Amino acid sequence: MSSPELIQLTPDLCDIFARYWSLCMPPHRKGDIALPFLHLQSEGFWHLIPQPGKEEILCRTKEPGSLSNLKNLILGASLDKELAVLATDPSSRDDLRFALIRxxxxxxxxxxxLEQSLINNEALKYSEDLLTLKRAASPRGEEGLNQFSRDQGFRRAVVTAYDHRCALCGIRMQTSQGHTAVDAAHIIPWSETHNDDPRNGLALCKLCHWAFDEGLMTVSGKYQVVTSPQISTRPNFPAHL
Ligand SMILES: [Zn+2]
Incomplete structure (x- = not known):
């Protein structure tokens, strides 16, 4: 490796952080990846890379404030070169993860x-296969895969393909912790076809997902959004729907 790789605060990283957090902490404790991302710099192996012109402000920053605030200050972080090599190699990466968890x-x-780390690895591989359509020729290619890995992989593939936008109403909403408003839904139910091809998926916000499952909204064969007359029947108030 010529130079340590830049670790960025991507939606994927925020999602993985939230999954691990939920396993370690009580439900009422909200996780914020900005805190460890900033404060790990005091451990010596974690180096923040400032945005151009933000070097002095970053030096004076004691608390991240919010994820978006931190993103305005840094491009990301890098590990010590030797540690980055170990973290990139699959075998030593597993050893490192195991040692940290233990x-x-x-x-x-x-x-x-440890179970979640296996799911994360499988889900990432599965989603990349789905996005590059490697699984398209084999609609049942997911067989043998842990159901949690399959669900997480399908979700990542669809949400990535739609760039976190709801396919029906068009909203894109992410919290300052990087949580997204959209879910991944199958157009033809998975129970019928076992088809996780992203072309059989829609990214839907919570409201549109519910409306889709209830039959209040759908998509025509010409890719037009179709709403049921029920949607505006009194006393309903469909707002932007
Ligand atoms: Zn929506």
Whole structure:
């Protein structure tokens, strides 16, 4: 490796952080990836890369404020060169992950975190296969895959393909912690076809997902959004729908 790779605050990284957080912390404790992303710099192996012209402000920053605020200050972070090499190699990366989990978490949580790490790896590979249509020739190519990995992989593929925008109403909404408003839904139910091809998927916001499942909204064969007359029947108030 010529230079340590830049680690960016991408939606994928925020999503993975939130998944691990939910396994370790009680539901009422909201996670914020901006905190460890900033404060890890005090550990010596984690180096923040400032946005051009933001070097001095970053030096004076003691708290990230919010994820968007931190993104305005930094391009990302890099690991020490030797550590980056270890983190990139699949075998030593597994060893590192295992050592961290064994060192910092109780035995009951260790098992959950290790299971989630396997799901993350499988889901990432599956979503990349879906996005490059490697699975298209084999609609049942997901067989043998853990259901959680399949669900997470399909979700990532569809949400990435739609760039976090709802296919029906068009909104894109992400929180300052990087949480997205959209889910991934199958057009023809998975139970009927086992088809996770992203062309059989729609990214839908929570309201449109519910309306789609209830039969209040759908998409025609000509890719037009079709709404049911029920949607504006009194006392309904469909607003932007
Ligand atoms: Zn929507």
């Amino acid at each position: 060192t910092y978490f109780s035995p009951s949580i260790q098992t959950k975190l």
